[in-house]
Amino acid sequence: MSRTIDQRQSLYAEVTARVIAELEEGRLPWVQPWDSASCACTMPANGVTGRRYSGINVLILWARVIEGGYSSQRWLTYAQAQAAGGNVRKGERGTTVCYADRFTPKAKDDSARDDGQEARTVAFLKRFTVFNIDQCEGLPEALTQAPEVRPEIEILPEVAALIEASGADVRIGGDRAHYHPAHDYVAVPPVAAFREPINWYRTALHELGHWTGHPTRRDRDQSGAFGSASYAREELVAEMASAFACASLSIRPTVRHADYVGSWLQVLRHDDKAIFRAASAASKAADYLLGFAGHDGQSS
Template sequence: MSFDRASSGRDRTSLYSEITSRIITELEAGRLPWVQPWGRSDVGAGLGLPQNASTGRRYSGINILILWGAVFHHGFSGQTWLTFRQALALGGSVCKGERGTTVVYADRFVPDEARRRARETGEDAQSIPFLKRFTVFNTDQCDGLPDALVTVPPPIPDGLILPQAERLIRATGASLRIGGDKAYYSPALDYIQVPRPESYFEPINWHRTALHELGHWSGHPSRLNRNLSGSYGSKLYGQEELVAEMTSAFTCASLGIVPTVRHADYIGSWIEVLRDDDRAIIRAASAASKAADYLLGFLPETEGDHGQHGQEAA
């Protein structure tokens, strides 16, 4: 077996840099990766070390921090993990569109040349340390696994999600995942992620967030076909954020939900969009009306305010 020392060294350096950058990001956000907030309402999993669901072996070292971070950010309900092949071997599979978490395996390797030299000189062969990366998936990301390996997340307390909002979300058929510490819509995979209602200082604001992301969902090419390709901070991104926020406001009003206002940091980003284009608010409001009408159209006529919001000129 040949061993490319130079390429291995570059890959190892890159992997060290990746992991270190990830930890720095956590620290800059005010989180200590080795002190995860277990027991908090937005963290589904309980206290414990991550382990492989197939072998029962616990992960160690930096992999503990990596996998804890994944549980925290994605809101997974348990600390058990599998490789793609292990999920298949257990009779299950990784759900379509799921992205795995990269973990590392540290070992040492003795090159063939070093072995030959050691035999000739009688000296000990010098080994080379290396890191190997591989991908694992939380058991929450898998289907068809044995019941014993499936973690059931705790139910959301009664009353935190208002029934009219729950009916609307269910009626749309949107794929909405509850958990983690971030709210977003994935256009590529066509699903919505929102934290649990308990993680909000005022749980009523969960509705504004969920309906904001549902507003983005309405813009998918198979629905209202808005341009969702804007990168963070771009004009196109800011315009779509305005549309989603107003869609949420119009839909909340139609359903009789009164969330609190957005914080000043969000408002500041919208001001930049409006200063740059004095027609942006008119286009955004028109698109938001179409989106709200589209969403409310999934409900029976007896629910919500289904009146047309008007079509202003763009």
């Protein structure tokens, strides 16, 4: 058991240290320089099952795509590559991702049932290794064919429909975008205030990321005052939720609040699980929003 705990703590520390290093260099792991890569901006997914990766795995795999200069966001395990008729090229280095969940040990479940109580669950974090399809050979064309990149003119109506379908109280006007938790509304300046129309939609998705945190939706702590750790954590969730939603809609994410980097660093240095929690909450927030666009939100 202690070895499992040590491995889990090691993974938390490794990933957190990597994110801190990126932030200290002025780079945000959830906003990658897709223009300099040969890969379209989208969410990473398993090449066989099609399931999108979520939470911290998105940051890990996005960073690896950029680092490796890969042309695809699709990933396979070694066994999946072989089962598909191909193999991982000799000498290729895999990428470690993780799966977090909770389970109830059978002994505790039986004991709790005998006592008429609810059994306590135990958290676990499992590592596994994946390879980008660019690291493989002999795969069928169905796995290696590049996805079609949709033009912006097709994307914006879909985002507008998502916002409309959400039923969110979106108020257009003023000169500052924000979400008001107490009165549960989103305020966004008019489209004319933005250099490009798509930036209005990026901003709206960021504020809708906050909107998902309302008690009637994803129920996150939004009570923190500006400058507090809880405020920084919520802003971190909204930043990533917007990035994940944008990428799912084929929109390249951008930075909304780079001036919060200092407060994010304080949070991450204090708690090496903070980025995992924030990324998980961001995935749930993004999936909540994407549900209004007809996305199934199936991720792993």
